[in-house]
């Protein structure tokens with residue numbers, strides 16, 4: 669089966685206006701956070717009302733095109749948690765989890781409060797019951813105070829502390845896409861490991877994954893490898909060109925297969941990965957896997 673990938677250079681609301689017949693099974697929203705960043709194609713300094721009014725429109729249009737039981741993962745700054753939850757509720761979504769993504773990076777220091785060290789991802793669905801929820805099991809390194817190895821790993825919870833953010837330093841490694849001057853091409857590039865977890869948890873092979881703020885196309889790069897269809901929208905033509913190149917290049921650092929071992933105790937893993945009957949899922953398993961290349 670061949671999967672489709674559609675990359676569109678457009679304003680997302682303008683795209684919604686001319687795309688009434690699309691159907692989504694899973695959406696990932698990582699919008700600009702309205703924090704006054706210097707973007708070329710949109711205003712990142714809207715009033716509170718304008719920004720959240722716009723976000724609600726995007727959520728409502730996404731909801732309308734989502735199948736019953738379909739999922740949305742909406743990523744935001746932790747300080748906006750109350751607005752995220754309210755916007756999802758107002759547009760019809762049923763709340764499931766507030767995922768804390770503790771990004772393995774240093775805290776942002778604040779002198780009058782505790783330093784900030786996580787981002788939120790609100791997971792919601794359309795309707796009462798999720799259409800797909802694959803309970804993933806992982807095998808992270810044993811914490812130092814644990815005596816016995818975990819024979820079959822542990823279920824993923826709502827605290828994700830095993831996925832590193834791609835920051836500017838050396839930790840970003842090869843995965844961060846860089847311009848010729850060595851700077852990161854896009855400061856908000858999400859890690860492959862993050863989208864892998866989301867797409868594995870809430871979709872099946874052949875489903876349609878939607879990303880209205882595609883950026884560097886991480887969602888599409890992962891969906892393509894997991895045999896899901898995808899649609900990505902971005903307003904910046906340079907991002908769209910980059911995504912087209914990224915999807916053709918199949919960079920080693922974008923290859924999701926290095927993470928499979930980490931999820932080896934997940935029931936039905938081969939079918940979640942779209943690899944039933946292929947040799948790769950029969951690879952020898954290592955004792956301890958990690959989400960990060962050594």
Ligand SMILES: C[S@@+](CC[C@H](N)C(=O)[O-])C[C@H]1O[C@@H](n2cnc3c(N)ncnc32)[C@H](O)[C@@H]1O
Nearest residue numbers: 679680698700856857858881883884886902903
């Ligand atoms: C936080 S970034 C997303 C990063 C992405 N998750 C990744 O992994 O690279 C937000 C993106 O939204 C795009 N954007 C902003 N306003 C938009 C709009 N009205 N319609 C479509 N895309 C928009 C920006 O160009 C930017 O690339």
